[in-house]
Amino acid sequence: MRAFNGKIARLALAAALSASAATNALAEDTDLIVFDWSGYELPEFHPGYIAKNGDSPTYAFFGDEEEAFQKIRAGFKADLSHPCSQSVVKWREAGLLQPLDTSKIEGWNDLNPGIMAMKDLAMTADGTAWFMPWDWGNTLLTYNSEKVDEKEVQSLKAFADPKFKDRVSIGDNVDDAYALASLAIGLKDWTQMTDAQFAEASAFLREVHENVRLYWADTTEIVQAMSGGEVDLAWAWNDAAVQAAASGAPIKSNRDAAEGLSTWVCGYVRLKDAPGSEEKAYDYLNAISAPEVATFLITDWGYGHANAKSMAGIDPKVLAEKGYDDVEKFVDKTLFQSPVPTELKQKMIAEFEKIKAGY
Structure with missing residues (x-):
């Protein structure tokens, strides 16, 4: 029974x-x-x-x-x-x-x-x-190669460049967002982030927000947005470029951006x-x-x-x-998404919500 x-x-x-x-x-x-x-x-x-x-x-x-x-x-x-x-x-x-x-x-x-x-x-x-x-992989700069010149996306600072206004997408995901921001300000180990660096990273995300057309929720959404021409530049997981390219869309990833990329497990x-x-x-x-x-x-x-x-x-x-x-090359210039102190994580969550709301 x-x-x-x-x-x-x-x-x-x-x-x-x-x-x-x-x-x-x-x-x-x-x-x-x-x-x-x-x-x-x-x-x-x-x-x-x-x-x-x-x-x-x-x-x-x-x-x-x-x-x-x-x-x-x-x-x-x-x-x-x-x-x-x-x-x-x-x-x-x-x-x-x-x-x-x-x-x-x-x-x-x-x-x-x-x-x-x-x-x-x-x-x-x-x-x-x-x-x-x-599973393990990266979050990295991804772009439409027919609409964006490769020379324009050699730095993660491109996400905040006004030329890409309304053409950008990043994940609706606090970890990936602050991984991007940490890299952009030159920080590879976010577990050691200071208050000043947190403020700098948050300021960068506010600049990026001015260019964001959508915050993607899953791979299907960002693949459709990029393949359909809704956005041209994204901070996305490996599979976005793989799946978009498989369907014939001109989407590529740049593993060689100056500031690096993020690795997760x-x-x-x-x-x-x-x-x-x-x-x-x-x-x-x-x-x-x-x-x-x-x-x-x-x-x-x-x-x-x-x-x-x-x-x-x-x-x-x-x-x-x-x-x-070559695994060593795979993780070269990477920010590994290791656990951050609980207090810092809560600050990231609260601040990211404000940023997405335009504050």
Whole structure:
């Protein structure tokens, strides 16, 4: 009877999610709820899960990690979620996570050693695992090569150049916004940001705001905006240029901007008091680590996979084309989106909201 009632509860939850426009859920297998960025529900990311369980999980979506954090803290229930490096410590310290049982994750020992060495990211000092790194990539200057001369976008300062008024888009995402601003003022380690540097970075974002036509919420939105000619210059993730170019649009990324680019690592966590199946949660984590998923991730999205063994099996020509053949070069002149002090993060969130509102 307990299992039956649990199933009823999960069905009710999935139905509620499907009816919620705010949460924007996609209900499939109701035994597993994944709270994720839009786009990661594609079956190509978890074919092994579908093969074993007959369907995809139920998905609920968030626009950025602060939104996800607030919803979970307010009581929203899911089994797995997909935060990034700058948020994992905050989520863990807020008591939103439960440890991972690494003995149930088939590719755990194959995860990229460099990523796993990042302090307090995947594991705490006592050896407890909280986060499975999965995808990594950049946020970088992206432009329409038919309407913007490459010489005009050799600096991130271009985002604030009046010549691009109403032609710019940056993400509606506080982390990417302040990564851009930090780089623009010459700061590579935002964990050491002073009050004066915060004020300088915020002032730069206010200049950029004068040029912004839209703050994009997901890759689909920015790809459509750039491919359709609505904007010509964007601060966007790798996949924006990859997907736009695949559809024939003249969109390129500039990895060589003078001030650099931003690098991030995202992955999956198990949420505390998860309502669904523990077995299926690990089925999902194993499915997304498969070699064919790594190939899809880098080929179709332009992102690296955290499973080093899976990455090693990808055609070297593809790795070179996407820029992943030389990891040291990939992260050269980069601001790594590592966790910032909580007080600073709250200041960023509050200030970014003011900037977007025109204040």
